[in-house]
Amino acid sequence: MGYYVNVEQGVNLYVEDLNPESGKAILFIHGWPLSHKQFEYQFDVLPAMGYRCIGIDWRGFGLSDKPFDGYTLDRLADDLHAIVEALQLQNFALVGHSTGGSIAIRYMSRFNGHGVSRLVLVDAAAPTGFSVETANRYLTQTLNDRPKLMQEVTDGFFFQYITKPFSDWFFQMGMQAAGWSTAAIIILLRDINLQKDLPAIHAPTLLVHGIHDKVIPYTQARELNRGIANSQLIPFQYSGHGPFWEERARFNRLLAEFIQ
Numbered sequence: 399m400g401y402y403v404n405v406e407q408g409v410n411l412y413v414e415d416l417n418p419e420s421g422k423a424i425l426f427i428h429g430w431p432l433s434h435k436q437f438e439y440q441f442d443v444l445p446a447m448g449y450r451c452i453g454i455d456w457r458g459f460g461l462s463d464k465p466f467d468g469y470t471l472d473r474l475a476d477d478l479h480a481i482v483e484a485l486q487l488q489n490f491a492l493v494g495h496s497t498g499g500s501i502a503i504r505y506m507s508r509f510n511g512h513g514v515s516r517l518v519l520v521d522a523a524a525p526t527g528f529s530v531e532t533a534n535r536y537l538t539q540t541l542n543d544r545p546k547l548m549q550e551v552t553d554g555f556f557f558q559y560i561t562k563p564f565s566d567w568f569f570q571m572g573m574q575a576a577g578w579s580t581a582a583i584i585i586l587l588r589d590i591n592l593q594k595d596l597p598a599i600h601a602p603t604l605l606v607h608g609i610h611d612k613v614i615p616y617t618q619a620r621e622l623n624r625g626i627a628n629s630q631l632i633p634f635q636y637s638g639h640g641p642f643w644e645e646r647a648r649f650n651r652l653l654a655e656f657i658q
Contacts, residue, residue, distance in 0.1 A: 405457070405480040409468065412461035413481060414453040417445035423487055424657065425452045427478065429496030429523075429639075430583045431551070431572045433460025436495070439646045440653070447654055454481055456501075458579025460571075469582035471590060475504040482513050491516040491657040495642065496614065497523045497583060500590060507598035516657045517603040520649075521614050521639050525596065525621055527587030534588075540581045547580075548572040557610035557638035596625035603629040604656045606649065608637030 399418065402410040414434050424444065426437045434453025441451050455462040457477060458469060468477075478501060482490075492514045494502030499522025506517060528536065539547035552568050560568070572580075603626050607619035616633065623631040632652065634641040642649050 400461075402462075403481050403484045405477040406468075409457055409463050409465050409477075411457060411463070411477060411481065412455045413485075414441070414451075415485075416441055416451045417448075418450055420445075420448055420450040422448060422657070423450040423452060423490040424653070425454070425482070425487065425490055425492050427454065427492070427494040427498030427501050428456070428459070429498050429521075430587070431459065431548070431575045431580045432568075433571055433574060435460065435571055436640075437642060439643055440650060443650050444654065449654070449657075452485070452487075454478070456579075458582070459575045461574070464576040464579060466578055469579060469586060471500060471504045471586060472508065474501045475508045478502075478505050479509050479512065488513050489515045491518060491653075493518040493520065493653070494522060495520040496639065497527070497587060500524050500527065500587075500592060503592050503595050503599065506601070507595035511599065511601050514601050517599065517601045518606065518653060518656065519603065519622065520606045520642060521608055521611050522605070522619070522622060523587055523590075523614050524618065525592040525625065526618070527590050527614075528584065530588060533584050536584045537581055540577060540584060544577055544580065545569075545573065554612050555639045556644055557608060558636060558644045593625065596622070597627070599626045600628065602656075604652070605629055605631040606634060606641055606652070607631065608634045608639060608641045608644065610636075610638045613639040 433455045458464045499519040637644040
C-alpha cells in the first residue's frame with residue numbers, strides 16, 4: 399500500500415507500507431541515489447514472515463516531491479521523524495543503508511532514538527562519507543552527464559555478477575531522482591562527520607557490511623563498531639555495497655533474527 403506523508407509545507411514523501419496490521423514494524427531508509435525499491439527482495443519475503451515493512455523515499459528521490467532545498471542531514475532526519483510521528487510508530491526497527499545509515503544515525507542522536515527498539519546499519523556512509531576526490535568527480539558527472547554517473551555507481555556497487563536487465567533496473571531507479579537532489583547529497587556526503595553522534599546511540603545495533611565494498615570501505619564499519627557501544631559487526635564475505643541483494647537470503651534471515 400502506497401501513500402504520501404506531508405513532512406513540511408509543500409513537501410510530501412512517498413511511503414510504501416506492507417502488512418500494516420502487523421505490530422512488528424521495520425522502517426527502511428534507502429541509499430543515494432536510489433529509492434525504497436532497492437529493498438524489493440526484503441519486501442518480497444519479510445511481510446510473509448509477519449513483519450510490517452515500511453519503505454520511504456527521501457525528498458528529491460524516487461516518488462517523493464523534489465524541492466530544491468532541504469538536503470541537510472538534520473532536515474532529512476526531521477523528515478524521518480515526521481513520518482514516524484504520522485504513522486505513530488513505536489518499538490520499531492530502523493534499517494538504514496549507505497546514506498540512509500547516515501540519516502538513521504542523525505535521527506538517533508537528534509531525537510534520542512525516538513521509537514526505535516533496534517537499529518540496523520547496512521554499509522553505512524559513516525562516520526564519514528565520500529572522499530573529496532570522489533565527491534568532486536561525482537559532482538562533475540552529475541552536473542554534466544548524470545546518466546554516466548549512474549552507470550558508474552551501478553558498475554561499482556556490487557561484488558557479485560549482475561545481469562544486464564538487473565543493471566538496467568538499478569540504473570533507472572537512480573535516474574528517478576532529481577539532478578539537484580543528487581548533487582546536494584554528494585556535497586552532504588563529502589562534508590559529513592558523525593563521530594559525535596555515535597555515543598548518543600543506545601539501542602542494540604547490528605552493523606552489516608560487505609567486505610568488498612568499494613563505495614564505503616569495510617574499515618569504516620569497524621569504526622562504527624568501536625563508536626557505538628551496544629553494537630555487533632557482521633561481515634558479508636560475498637558482498638560489495640549491496641548485501642541486501644547480493645546475499646539476500648542471509649541478510650533477510652539475519653535481520654529477522656536480530657529484530658524478532
